[in-house]
Amino acid sequence: MTSPLQQKLKVTGPVVVTANRLGDGAVVYRAADGTWTKDLAVAVVVTTTPAALELLAAATTEKVAVVDAYVAPVELTTQQQVLPGNLRERIRSSGPTVALPGQG
Amino acid sequence: MYIYDDFDRTLVQERVREFGDQVNRRLSGELTEEEFKPLRLMNGVYLQLHAYMLRIAIPYGTLSSDQMRMLAHVARRYDRNYGHFTTRQNIQFNWIKLKELPDAMADLARAGLHGMQTSGNCVRNVTTDQWAGVAPDEIEDPRIWAELLRQHLTLHPEFSFLPRKFKVALTAAAHDRAAVKIHDIGLRMHRNGAGETGFEVIVGGGLGRTPFIGKTIKPFLPKRDLLSYVEAIMRTYNQYGRRDNIYKARMKILVHELGAEKFAGEVEEEWQSIKDGPLALDPAVVADIAARFRYPQYELLADNPSELARAREDNRFRLWLDNSVTNHKVAGYAIVTLSLKPEGGPPGDATAAQMDTIAELADRYSHGEIRVGHEQNLALPHVAQRDLPTLWRALDGIGVATPNVNLISDIIACPGLDYCSLANARSIPVAEEITRRFRDLDLARNVGPLHINISGCINACGHHHIGHIGILGVEKNGEEYYQVTLGGRADDSAELGTILGPAVPYAEIADVVEDIATAYLELRARPGELFVDTVQRVGVDPFRERVYAAR
Amino acid sequence: MPLVKAGRIVEDRFVRVVDDAPVPDGAAAILPAARFLADAHELVLRQAPIGVVWPNDRKVAELAPYLDWIALVALVFPNFRDGCAYSQARLLRERYHFRGELRATGQILRDQCLFLQRAGFDAFELTKAADAPAFVAAVQRYSVFYQPAADGRASTLTARLARVPQHSPS
Known part of the structure; x- marks a missing residue:
């Protein structure tokens, strides 16, 4: 039940703002141009609490595009590739860890 | 099963139109998410990790073959070719798009299916014995009463915005297969000395983060008073249930804080004012509902026909027959359980192709009915x-003929972190791994009837508290851990499980289950002693010693 | 915040009196519960209509002695998810036979108006202006009612018995 939506924000590493798209629930990330993208590589990455709060505030003014925007951790590889920062975000980004019935 | 008439059909269609309008208002921004959320929840629409989820009600677990075909259609057309059957006898689709929901619901309505009250702070799908109407040990068909309750509590103007969700279950069998003691209201039918049947009313049960076994507040309620008494309970809850704290809002907390006796007193006082009003059930009304149930025309057949005796020579058939086929109240007939727990598969899932075939087989062999x-x-x-x-x-x-019904690989599990935004840990891969460990059915049969229940968080959708082995996913420093309880049960001697010891990491949980099974084989008094009875007799300590000795 | 009665937007003829402010002479007035109870013996003598705002955590039984001369009871929905006042409304109508105006106040969406009407409300202070013109369509959305409530509509259970014998189910 410690959904990220309920957690108090304290940024200690690279983070992005993520949400679910209203029309279909797809996982999206806030991009630099203020749009939403399904591609984590295009997401804005910030590293401080004020920057994250600013990004989140801009995202939450949108009432129709997305639902439940929040700040999620990411990992930066040495090649500056952006990866989800924990298991929950990995699952959000790549889908269930198990084979879907009839498709495995 | 109950056959919809034009009233029932009209209501579902009106609901579909209303929800379509609400979805459009949300998509246009007229409704905020905060306003829309309770409205969509009341139609069974959740937002999960990567998509919306739609939960469809299957009242008292009875489906027609046409309804099953419609579920297959929805799985194909609007989802990813499968659905997930839940512990509340519902089905969930995991990949529905909000903008397509009104169409999906209109399709479902054509088969009399809907998502009404499958979520939200209202009265949920009334559940009962899945073998109602065919079980040899029932005193009458509880679905008549479940249907009366379903109708009375559907879009009830007073009870659609309760402090929290509200679950009702009903059984009329000697053996409780509906887990009535872990519901907000549990109803158990009895026959009194005068030969009349009525209801024992049990309140305040429930799992979740504060589990309680329900308490009996009325040992015998006459049938005519069923609706008025339930109304009195709900009115008491709606007025006095806590709304200040979501974790204390369930009726079990109110019953606990007031005490069952005081709660019963409040209900009784309210009930006395309404019991002789319009809710008193006229026998003609009950007869009218009962007449809407269609029963099969059974043939006159004898038990154990020759076809069966011959087929028993096939070892695989015999194993399945002994495991998955149960006595029917009518001679020459049987109840057949279809295991949705294949080795290495997610518990409770069925593909669209399986659903279509099951519908076909139901038409051919089961009078078009599925439970x-x-x-x-x-x-x-x-x-x-x-x-x-x-x-x-x-x-x-x-x-769907794995002969593991009621065995250790017949695991009950919530969707867990693979789908659910509330979960702390995954459930499905844990279940899948345990089924692989016990793929040897000789081993599973030697262990005997054993229920494993897995929940991915404290909300307990997998009912881990009442699992003979309960597994609860927790999060520790960003890692998945699992807390194990032993000795829970949901039957007549309902008990909550006892914690075995410190939570173990993901990589070890299947080992722990194997260790518990091994310990049981050593500890049981004799081969026939059930796992849960061994736990009751020896306590959890001997299990704890064995499981943690090597950790 | 539009007030809807009998399906139409109407002007609110009641004045809201806050805390200890004087009750205006000759005007219809709505008082907070505590003030009303304290001054009930004087208020009963007034000619102009009196209403009371009744909180959703207080038993409506306390109001019973006054209901034959109160013109209006305003029940409160602190947010649209809090349904406590539905029970209060039904009790006021069905148990205590209150016949005056029963007004729903606080956070109310059009999606709740039919439930409110069925629970006995006949006046609605709608949170959103756009919901007022949509009110009539919203309360007419359903034609089937599974259970009896405060609105006197027949439930399907009895409606089924009342109609002509039908064909066997198909």
């Missing part, structure tokens, strides 16, 4: 015993 049990398996309730060998081959062909 959904809270153990997340399906059943064909009216199968002539002579058809069992043919049916078995067909079921085996689509992978």
Whole structure:
């Protein structure tokens, strides 16, 4: 039940703002141009609490595009590739860890 | 099963139109998410990790073959070709798009299916014995009463915005297969000294983060008073249930804080004012509902036909027959459970292709009727015993004849972190790994009846508290851990499980289950002693010692 | 915040009196519960209509002695998810036979108006202006009612018995 939506924000590493798209629930990330993208590589990455709060505030003014925007951790590889920062975000980004019935 | 009339059909269609309008208002921005959320929840629409989820009600677990085909259609057209049967005898689709929901619901309505009150702070799908109407041990068909309750509590103007969700279950059998003691209201039918049947009313049960076994507040309620008494309970809850704290809002907390006796007193006072009003059930009204239930025309058949005796020579058939086929109240017939727990598969899932075949087999062998049990398996309730060998081959062909019903690999699990935004840990891969460890059915049969229940968080959708082995996913420093309880049970001697010891990491949980099974084989008094009875007799300490000795 | 009665937007003829402010002479007035109870013996003598705002955590039984001369009871929905006042409304109508105006106040969406009407409300202070013109369509959305409530509509259970014998179910 410690959904990220309920957690108090304290940024200690690279983070992005993520949400679910209203029309279909797809996982999206806030991009630099203020749009939403399904591609984590295009997401804005910030590293401080004020920057994250600013990004989140801009995202939450949108009432129709997305639902439940929040700040999620990411990992930066040495090649500056952006990866989800924990298991929950990995699952959000790549889908269930198990084979879907009839498709495995 | 209950056959909809024009009233029932009209209501569902009106609901579809209302929800379509609400979705459009949300998509246009007229409704905020905060306003829309309770409205969509009341129609069974959740937002999960990567998509919306739609939960469809299957009242008292009874489905027609046409309804099953419609579920297959929705799985194909609007989802990813499968659905998940839940512990509340519902089905969930995991990949629905909000903008397509009104169309999906309109399709479902054509088969009399809907998502009304499958979520939200209202009265949820009334559940009962999945073998209602065919079980040899029931005193009457509880679905008549479940249907009366379903209608009374559907879009009830007073009880659609309760402090929290509200669950009702009903059984009329000697053996409680509906887990009535862990519901907000549990109803158990009894026959009194005068030969009349009535209801024992049990309140305040529930799992979640504060589990309680329900308490009896009325040992025998006459049938005519069913609706008025339930109304009195709900009115008491709606007025006094806590709304200040979501974790204390369930009725079990109110019953606990007031005490069952004081709560019963409040209900009684309210009930006295309304029991002789319009809710008193006229026998003609009950007869009218009962007349809307369609029962099969059974043939006059004898038990154990020759076809069966011959087929028993096939070892695989015999194993399945002994495991998955149960006595029917009518001679020559049987109840067949379809295991949705294949080795290495997610518990409770069925593909669209499986659903279509099951519908076809139901038409051919089960008078067009299918049941959904809270153990997340399906059943064909009216199968002539002579058809069992043919049916078995067909079921085996689509992978729903694993002879593991009630065994250690018949695992009940919530969707967990693979789907659910509330979860702390995954459930499905844990279940899948345990089924692999016990793929040897000789081992599973030697262990005997054993229920494993897995929940991915404290909300306990997998009912871990009442699992003989309960597994609860928790999060520790960003890692998945699992807390194990032993000795829970949901039957007549309902008990909550006892914690075994410190939570173990993901990589070890299947080992722990194996260790527990091994310990049980050493500790049991004799081969026939059930796992849960051994736990009750020796306590959890001997299990704890064995499991943690090597950790 | 539009007030809807009998399906139409109407002007609110009641004045809201806050805390200890004087009750205006000759005007219809709505008082907070505590003030009303304290001054009930004087208020009963007034000619102009009196209403009371009744909180959702207080038993409506306390109001019973006054209901034959109160013109209006305003029940409160602190947010649209809090349904406590539905029970209060039904009790006021069905148990205590209150016949005056029963007004729903606080956070109310059009999606709740039919439930409110069925629970006995006949006046609605709608949170959103756009919901007022949509009110009539919203309360006419359903034609089937599974259970009896405060609105006197027949439930399907009895409606089924009342109609002509039908064909066997198909």
